[in-house]
Amino acid sequence: MQITTVSSRPYNDQKPGTSGLRKKVKCFQQPNYLENYIQATFDCMTDYKGQALVIGGDGRFYNRHAIQIIIKIAAANGCRQLLIGHQGLLSTPAVSHLIRKYQAFGGFILSASHNPGGPDKDFGIKFNIASGSAAPEQLTDAIFARTLEINRYYRATFDDIDINTIHRLEIDTLTVSVIDSVTDYAQLMTEIFDFDLLRKVITNKSLSLCFDAMHAVTGPYAKHIFETMLSAPPGSVINATPLEDFGGGHPDPNLTQAQTLAALMFSPSAPDFGAASDGDGDRNLILGNNTYVTPSDSLAIMAANAQLIPGYHQGLCGVARSMPTSQAIDRVAQYLNIPCFETPTGWKFFGNLLDAKKITLCGEESFGSSSNHVREKDGLWAILFWLNLIAQKNKSVKEIVHEHWLKFGRDIYSRHDYEALDLTLATTLFNQLRDKLATLSGKNFNGYVVSHADEFNYQDPVDGSHSKNQGIRIRFTDGSRIVYRLSGTDTVGATLRIYIERFTQDTTQFDTDPQISLAPLIALAEQFCEVKKKTGLKEPDVIT
Numbered sequence: 001m002q003i004t005t006v007s008s009r010p011y012n013d014q015k016p017g018t019s020g021l022r023k024k025v026k027c028f029q030q031p032n033y034l035e036n037y038i039q040a041t042f043d044c045m046t047d048y049k050g051q052a053l054v055i056g057g058d059g060r061f062y063n064r065h066a067i068q069i070i071i072k073i074a075a076a077n078g079c080r081q082l083l084i085g086h087q088g089l090l091s092t093p094a095v096s097h098l099i100r101k102y103q104a105f106g107g108f109i110l111s112a113s114h115n116p117g118g119p120d121k122d123f124g125i126k127f128n129i130a131s132g133s134a135a136p137e138q139l140t141d142a143i144f145a146r147t148l149e150i151n152r153y154y155r156a157t158f159d160d161i162d163i164n165t166i167h168r169l170e171i172d173t174l175t176v177s178v179i180d181s182v183t184d185y186a187q188l189m190t191e192i193f194d195f196d197l198l199r200k201v202i203t204n205k206s207l208s209l210c211f212d213a214m215h216a217v218t219g220p221y222a223k224h225i226f227e228t229m230l231s232a233p234p235g236s237v238i239n240a241t242p243l244e245d246f247g248g249g250h251p252d253p254n255l256t257q258a259q260t261l262a263a264l265m266f267s268p269s270a271p272d273f274g275a276a277s278d279g280d281g282d283r284n285l286i287l288g289n290n291t292y293v294t295p296s297d298s299l300a301i302m303a304a305n306a307q308l309i310p311g312y313h314q315g316l317c318g319v320a321r322s323m324p325t326s327q328a329i330d331r332v333a334q335y336l337n338i339p340c341f342e343t344p345t346g347w348k349f350f351g352n353l354l355d356a357k358k359i360t361l362c363g364e365e366s367f368g369s370s371s372n373h374v375r376e377k378d379g380l381w382a383i384l385f386w387l388n389l390i391a392q393k394n395k396s397v398k399e400i401v402h403e404h405w406l407k408f409g410r411d412i413y414s415r416h417d418y419e420a421l422d423l424t425l426a427t428t429l430f431n432q433l434r435d436k437l438a439t440l441s442g443k444n445f446n447g448y449v450v451s452h453a454d455e456f457n458y459q460d461p462v463d464g465s466h467s468k469n470q471g472i473r474i475r476f477t478d479g480s481r482i483v484y485r486l487s488g489t490d491t492v493g494a495t496l497r498i499y500i501e502r503f504t505q506d507t508t509q510f511d512t513d514p515q516i517s518l519a520p521l522i523a524l525a526e527q528f529c530e531v532k533k534k535t536g537l538k539e540p541d542v543i544t
């Protein structure tokens with residue numbers, strides 16, 4: 001195998017965000033842009049020579065091209081085995097699982113997750129380490145530092161690999177395997193959930209379902225798991241073919257983006273269960289017949305009922321949530337007498353807690369949840385969890401949610417996103433808010449008394465590392481909270497996220513629209529940060 005050293009020039013904007021490096025496709029198409037980043041990753045790793053590497057993506061535009069580049073750089077850097085998803089497709093949780101199962105030293109995931117795809121849209125790359133976890137901050141910081149000085153990369157010379165056929169190929173001492181994207185992952189799911197029970201309730205028609213793959217990576221996974229393995233009627237999986245532009249939409253599983261599914265689930269002909277996943281298959285949207293389950297409630301409900309699922313029948317050792325996620329799971333943890341950890345936003349912060357066996361289950365408000373079976377959030381896992389729960393309890397989604405609120409109370413919750421704001425303006429808004437924090441404590445705002453206002457700084461309980469400035473939180477004496485963050489996954493301007501929550505045990509409020517129940521806090525959130533006043537915007541772009 002001929003190996004060439006190609007000289008290159010550094011770029012100064014390759015700092016990974018919440019979940020890898022995300023940029024416009026056009027940015028990735030600049031000369032050596034992707035090559036630099038891949039080589040910088042190898043330059044920051046030590047024991048990869050002779051090891052295996054997993055490569056796959058969510059099927060968006062540029063995925064196939066990027067895979068061929070990575071193959072050649074990985075070969076030149078001394079990898080001895082490459083595992084590549086058929087057609088270049090691998091979901092994020094599937095990559096995490098493959099790394100662990102085949103003891104690879106890591107994996108590259110080509111995805112910008114829920115961001116739109118296409119020649120003028122977004123692309124992204126994320127590196128996961130040997131535990132299956134996304135690279136921790138120390139490593140992403142080191143990769144970024146390396147990209148600022150890189151002046152060469154290594155490339156092997158051979159023909160492009162045919163990724164459309166499942167096969168195995170030897171090139172000198174390198175083995176390249178194009179593997180079925182679904183088999184290993186589906187096998188893992190059968191080890192956690194009661195597939196016999198699910199097949200029974202689906203075939204005897206006591207449980208009907210619709211899954212929206214949003215033309216993204218979960219299409220082939222869901223077709224195989226729901227329609228082939230669990231015998232759901234053909235057509236139960238919609239938008240099942242992965243497309244390079246996701247059919248023009250945002251592959252973001254929420255009521256705004258998953259419109260076809262939402263319309264069906266809130267109609268008289270709704271099936272019992274509806275769900276969707278995002279571009280790379282790590283998020284989940286859970287719906288019942290005319291019912292929406294907020295991700296924070298979903299997480300709490302899963303934790304409260306975990307022992308009903310075969311994979312968790314021994315109970316949970318602990319749980320964790322990201323800081324802006326509602327406190328519903330805290331109540332469950334207290335009830336179960338297990339620890340509950342609060343981490344910064346982004347799945348990478350759960351990795352150490354899972355590895356150290358401090359937690360079994362964890363999740364985020366942004367439609368993500370998972371367990372110790374992989375080191376990523378896992379959309380289809382959460383969906384199978386809910387299906388298993390419904391089948392086991394023989395109750396509807398609505399009944400399960402109400403039962404939970406009756407027992408634990410309801411954490412009324414909403415997130416408001418203001419997207420593509422001018423970067424300078426957003427930074428100014430945020431800095432002004434930060435400056436106010438010290439003055440808020442003890443003050444009464446229309447009956448809401450601030451008990452604590454600070455910026456979240458995290459110390460990892462396992463390795464002691466610090467992560468600063470992870471969001472502003474304002475807490476009130478009745479337990480209500482307003483949290484502000486600037487997104488770390490956007491590619492245009494800045495996105496301001498405002499998270500609002502309030503707890504109630506008043507059953508008459510259980511069915512009220514959260515936008516109404518939270519109205520006084522939503523008004524306060526604006527009073528503190530003045531995003532509408534300063535931008536002239538009337539409403540958030542997305543409300544979840």
Ligand code: VG1
Nearest residue numbers: 018019113346347364366487488489
């Ligand atoms: C968002 C979510 C965060 C999630 C991240 C990656 O980040 O808020 O909870 O972990 O996306 O999800 P941010 O920084 O934009 O708020 V995914 O499905 O894009 O890998």
Ligand code: CO
Nearest residue numbers: 113278280282
């Ligand atoms: Co995702």
